Amino acid sequence: MTDDFRSDGARVLITGGTSGLGKAMAVALIDAGATVAVTGRDSGRAQAVARELGPECVGIGMDVRDETDVARGVDRVWDELGGLDVLVNNAGIGMRTVNPRFLTDPQPFWVVSPDAFRDVVATNLTGYFLVARAVVPRLVAAGDGRVVNVSMNHSTMNRKGFVPYGPARSGAEALARIMAADLADTGVTSNILLPGGATATEMIPEDFPAEHRSQLLDPAIMGPPIRWLCSPEANPEIPLTQLRG
Numbered sequence: 157m158t159d160d161f162r163s164d165g166a167r168v169l170i171t172g173g174t175s176g177l178g179k180a181m182a183v184a185l186i187d188a189g190a191t192v193a194v195t196g197r198d199s200g201r202a203q204a205v206a207r208e209l210g211p212e213c214v215g216i217g218m219d220v221r222d223e224t225d226v227a228r229g230v231d232r233v234w235d236e237l238g239g240l241d242v243l244v245n246n247a248g249i250g251m252r253t254v255n256p257r258f259l260t261d262p263q264p265f266w267v268v269s270p271d272a273f274r275d276v277v278a279t280n281l282t283g284y285f286l287v288a289r290a291v292v293p294r295l296v297a298a299g300d301g302r303v304v305n306v307s308m309n310h311s312t313m314n315r316k317g318f319v320p321y322g323p324a325r326s327g328a329e330a331l332a333r334i335m336a337a338d339l340a341d342t343g344v345t346s347n348i349l350l351p352g353g354a355t356a357t358e359m360i361p362e363d364f365p366a367e368h369r370s371q372l373l374d375p376a377i378m379g380p381p382i383r384w385l386c387s388p389e390a391n392p393e394i395p396l397t398q399l400r401g
Contacts, residue, residue: 165190
């Protein structure tokens with residue numbers, strides 16, 4: 157896939173857009189002509205990242221675990237961007253929050269605390285549902301739009317010691333597939349996007365073997381596919397409203 161796809165005029169919301177894959181996608185889309193809203197739990201950090209990325213980006217604090225905060229955040233994004241064309245569900249927390257040594261000292265599922273399990277599922281799965289639930293009716297009413305759900309490879313979903321991260325991401329992928337079925341014939345599409353391997357983000361534990369760090373993918377690998385998904389080429393029969401002119 158080439159990296160010359162344009163997203164001129166597209167209005168995009170990226171959850172978890174203050175670092176890692178989310179920030180890399182924001183950079184790529186702004187470069188392609190889109191206007192982007194990045195969200196994160198920390199409002200100050202979201203605003204700082206937006207200032208770093210330039211005038212075509214706005215930063216908004218939003219906790220994807222909380223439906224009231226999601227409703228408020230989506231309303232603000234809608235007002236700031238003058239509408240929305242694309243939702244990128246990306247916000248997530250990794251196994252480091254459950255077990256800082258999850259790669260070198262994996263823990264069995266029965267050792268995981270219920271609170272840690274709930275927090276990962278609430279962020280990585282329920283968060284996708286809550287944000288899509290707030291955004292998609294507006295896209296359906298407009299007759300076009302796109303939802304992109306960031307996931308990861310299947311081997312990680314069922315890897316030893318990866319509770320609750322694996323089950324949460326597996327659920328998010330199933331959710332994305334059901335979204336696509338529910339959205340059939342509405343003009344709104346649902347896609348799953350994954351980097352294809354471990355990426356050099358804050359989710360990598362500190363004890364990750366130094367000799368393998370060079371094998372980690374640059375988060376910028378998400379640039380070409382997200383630019384394509386936000387371009388007219390991704391769905392020429394139903395182009396995004398903001399890309400028609």
